[in-house]
Amino acid sequence: MGAYLDKIGFIDILDVLLVSLLLYQLYRLIKGTPALNIFLGIILVYLLSSITEALHMRLLSGILGQFTSVGVIALMIVFQQEIRRFLLLLGKSGFGGFSDSFRRLLRRGPSDTTASIRWAEIEKAVVRMASTKTGALIIISDRQEERSFEETGVKLNAEVTSELIENIFFKNSPLHDGAVLIVGTKLKAARLVLPLSDNQELPSDIGMRHRAACGVTEFFDVFAVIVSEQTGGISYAYKGRIVRNVSSELLRKRFKEFKERKL
Numbered sequence: 008m009g010a011y012l013d014k015i016g017f018i019d020i021l022d023v024l025l026v027s028l029l030l031y032q033l034y035r036l037i038k039g040t041p042a043l044n045i046f047l048g049i050i051l052v053y054l055l056s057s058i059t060e061a062l063h064m065r066l067l068s069g070i071l072g073q074f075t076s077v078g079v080i081a082l083m084i085v086f087q088q089e090i091r092r093f094l095l096l097l098g099k100s101g102f103g104g105f106s107d108s109f110r111r112l113l114r115r116g117p118s119d120t121t122a123s124i125r126w127a128e129i130e131k132a133v134v135r136m137a138s139t140k141t142g143a144l145i146i147i148s149d150r151q152e153e154r155s156f157e158e159t160g161v162k163l164n165a166e167v168t169s170e171l172i173e174n175i176f177f178k179n180s181p182l183h184d185g186a187v188l189i190v191g192t193k194l195k196a197a198r199l200v201l202p203l204s205d206n207q208e209l210p211s212d213i214g215m216r217h218r219a220a221c222g223v224t225e226f227f228d229v230f231a232v233i234v235s236e237q238t239g240g241i242s243y244a245y246k247g248r249i250v251r252n253v254s255s256e257l258l259r260k261r262f263k264e265f266k267e268r269k270l
Contacts, residue, residue: 125167125192126262132172133232133241134255142236143176144186144216146199148229149266156223160185160199167194176234186219186231202226204247213249220244230265232258245270 056071129145136143161182165171167189175182175197185198204221220231225247233242233249242251243261253261264270 125189126259128167128169129172129189129232130255130259132169133234133258135169135173136176136234137239137241140236140239141173141176141178141234142183142216143172143232143234144201144220145172145232146186146188146201146220146223146229147232147262147265148188148190148227150190150228156199156201157188157196159201160188160196162196163194164196165194167192186223206247209249210251213251217242217244217249217251221247221249224248230262230270 052071052074056068056074059068059071129147133143133145135141171194172187174180175187177183182197186201187197188195188199201219202222202225203215203218204225206221206225209218209221214235214237216236217233220233220242221244223229224231224244231244233244234240235242238252240252241255241258242249243253243258244250245261245265250261261270
């Protein structure tokens with residue numbers, strides 16, 4: 008035992024830590040989704056295959072061996088959404104937020120003054136729409152980067168004003184379905200179609216608008232504001248988590264934390 012421990016070096020410990028980190032991030036991505044049960048099923052099949060091979064059960068071992076031989080391809084097909092989400096997570100935050108900090112050094116974001124004016128217009132529109140129970144989904148980003156969902160809507164590239172936001176989500180407006188994207192001081196696009204979250208831990212009574220807000224924040228570093236059409240309640244979503252029925256003051260605080268990446 009002592010001789011075996013003597014062979015363990017720094018690289019071995021680092022290897023174990025990195026694998027543990029990757030497994031932890033994978034668990035975070037599939038927790039609460041059907042993918043978790045599928046992943047556990049694949050592990051069970053692999054264990055059964057190893058046991059039957061050790062016991063020389065040739066027929067069963069051969070059947071399970073055929074299944075595990077295409078395991079990598081099967082994993083890529085079954086978990087294609089989770090793999091994409093995992094790679095986006097690595098590219099977005101890196102290890103310990105290193106790549107995120109590096110990107111902030113390379114970009115020039117909007118000034119505090121510009122951001123506060125933009126938020127004042129957004130908050131004014133949100134409060135008014137909440138009072139009239141006008142359903143809305145607003146996606147806010149402070150980064151000029153390409154997003155796959157931007158091509159699903161109508162491009163506007165207009166200055167952000169509360170009147171514009173309210174007019175877009177007016178129920179008779181041709182652009183009221185879907186979401187709007189705000190980047191900096193520009194309302195980039197409206198009527199966007201967003202990816203829906205398949206997280207089974209989300210409240211069962213939330214609608215498609217709230218689920219879309221969770222879905223887009225799982226894939227992209229954006230802040231989502233939702234106004235419920237049924238209750239007029241204000242909610243926000245970030246990193247796949249949703250907080251419902253918040254006040255405008257709390258929403259403003261959370262948006263500030265998002266800008267500072269402290270949320």
